[in-house]
Amino acid sequence: QQQVKQSPQSLIVQKGGIPIINCAYENTAFDYFPWYQQFPGKGPALLIAIRPDVSEKKEGRFTISFNKSAKQFSLHIMDSQPGDSATYFCAASGDRGSTLGRLYFGRGTQLTVWP
Amino acid sequence: ETGVTQTPRHLVMGMTNKKSLKCEQHLGHNAMYWYKQSAKKPLELMFVYSLEERVENNSVPSRFSPECPNSSHLFLHLHTLQPEDSALYLCASSQDRPPSEQYFGPGTRLTVT
Numbered sequence: 001q002q003q004v005k006q007s008p009q010s011l012i013v014q015k016g017g018i019p020i021i022n023c024a025y026e027n028t029a030f031d032y033f034p035w036y037q038q039f040p041g042k043g044p045a046l047l048i049a050i051r052p053d054v055s056e057k058k059e060g061r062f063t064i065s066f067n068k069s070a071k072q073f074s075l076h077i078m079d080s081q082p083g084d085s086a087t088y089f090c091a092a093s094g095d096r097g098s099t100l101g102r103l104y105f106g107r108g109t110q111l112t113v114w115p
Numbered sequence: 116e117t118g119v120t121q122t123p124r125h126l127v128m129g130m131t132n133k134k135s136l137k138c139e140q141h142l143g144h145n146a147m148y149w150y151k152q153s154a155k156k157p158l159e160l161m162f163v164y165s166l167e168e169r170v171e172n173n174s175v176p177s178r179f180s181p182e183c184p185n186s187s188h189l190f191l192h193l194h195t196l197q198p199e200d201s202a203l204y205l206c207a208s209s210q211d212r213p214p215s216e217q218y219f220g221p222g223t224r225l226t227v228t
Contacts, residue, residue: 036219041221043221044219045219089157106157
């Protein structure tokens with residue numbers, strides 16, 4: 001059973017658009033939700049992360065929105081650029097039991113930004 | 116070198132070969148991980164080492180054998196692999212207690228012929 005469900009699988013937007021990637025989880029032990037960005041030939045790199053005590057976090061053009069009651073979180077990329085074309089993974093980790101220190105990844109979203 | 120490094124970056128091996136993947140982290144972390152990344156699948160956690168002890172083994176076939184001689188180095192020994200083992204193998208490290216962000220290496224692209 002997949003712990004973190006991510007959608008869409010792929011996404012194409014025009015430059016300047018705002019792609020949104022959604023993730024959902026069930027395990028209430030999760031308390032840390034990072035997003036990773038992966039370019040071809042590279043390993044995933046941490047992009048931005050959020051904890052459930054806040055509903056939104058911004059870093060530059062990247063924003064995470066978090067809905068604790070719905071157990072959903074999403075990544076928004078403002079003013080998207082062709083250089084943002086990559087695969088994005090959401091993940092979740094917890095602070096106790098089997099979730100401690102372990103990252104559960106979504107399946108990834110391949111984003112293409114057309115110039 | 117900084118961050119997490121992996122060697123080799125590409126490896127082609129026959130099903131009867133024995134090879135090893137190497138990972139080194141320069142971040143002072145005390146936990147290291149092996150992941151398998153296949154097309155159209157989520158990242159699969161294979162092994163976790165914390166303070167040089169294996170703390171997790173996710174039902175990985177015995178043809179994959181990890182080794183962690185110290186907190187900076189992690190190996191994945193491979194023998195009698197199958198074509199379906201072809202994938203990108205990623206190493207990551209983090210600080211374990213409390214858990215922190217995991218930093219990934221660039222991966223080793225493995226092709227089994």
